[in-house]
Amino acid sequence: MLVVIADAFSGIALSMSRAFGGPYHDAVARWPGMPVTVGGSIVTPGVPVEKPCSCQVDSVTEAMRSEAGYADKDVALLVLCATLDGELDTDATVEVTAGPNAGTYSVQSVSRDPMASHWLCRGRAV
Numbered sequence: 001m002l003v004v005i006a007d008a009f010s011g012i013a014l015s016m017s018r019a020f021g022g023p024y025h026d027a028v029a030r031w032p033g034m035p036v037t038v039g040g041s042i043v044t045p046g047v048p049v050e051k052p053c054s055c056q057v058d059s060v061t062e063a064m065r066s067e068a069g070y071a072d073k074d075v076a077l078l079v080l081c082a083t084l085d086g087e088l089d090t091d092a093t094v095e096v097t098a099g100p101n102a103g104t105y106s107v108q109s110v111s112r113d114p115m116a117s118h119w120l121c122r123g124r125a126v
Contacts, residue, residue: 003116005115006081006082006115006116006117007081007082007117009115009117010080010081010082010083010117010118011082013080013117014054014080014082014083017054017056022056022099022100023056023058023099024054024055024056024078024080025054025055025056025096025097025098025099025101025102026052026054026096026097026098027052027053027054027055027079027094027095027096027097028050028051028052028053028094028095028097029050029051029052029053029079029084029088029092029093029094030048030049030050030051030092030093030094030095031048031049031091031092032046032048032091033045033046033047033048033049034046051084051085051086052083052084053079053080053083053084053094054079054080054083055077055078055079055080055094055096056077056078057075057076057077057096057099057101057105057123058075058076058077058078059075059076060074060075060076060122061076061120064076064109064122067108067109067122069108070122071124073124073125074108074122074123074124075101075105075122075123075124075125076120076121076122076123077094077105077107077119077120077121077122077123078118078119078120078121079094079118079119079121080117080118081112081116081117081118081119082117084119087119088107088110088119088121089107089110090107090108090109090110091107092106092107093105093106093107093126094107094121094123103125104125104126105121105123105124105125105126106123106124106126107121107122107123108121108122108123108124109121109122110122
């Protein structure tokens with residue numbers, strides 16, 4: 001039931017954003033992939049993973065400001081869960097490909113909102 005409600009909230013947010021030109025914009029979540037190593041040497045590089053999603057770039061929350069490693073130029077990344085096939089983690093970068101805050105951000109921390117409709121991330125421009 002919670003998944004249905006979360007997907008409904010994500011769908012509403014995405015529909016409103018598309019109708020009014022934001023705040024969610026096209027984005028791509030990327031991971032470098034895991035290399036195969038033998039004896040400490042990389043024998044096969046990792047295969048990068050890219051997944052499309054929709055993301056809003058916003059101001060950080062007070063909770064994000066209190067996290068270890070916080071920097072003044074960090075931002076909040078709100079990624080709609082229904083638009084991302086899989087889960088976000090701190091190995092990812094998120095490239096926002098459109099909108100006023102287009103750019104690439106490393107994911108410094110990640111959690112989910114109480115309704116599970118968004119990934120709430122602290123991001124840093126790279």
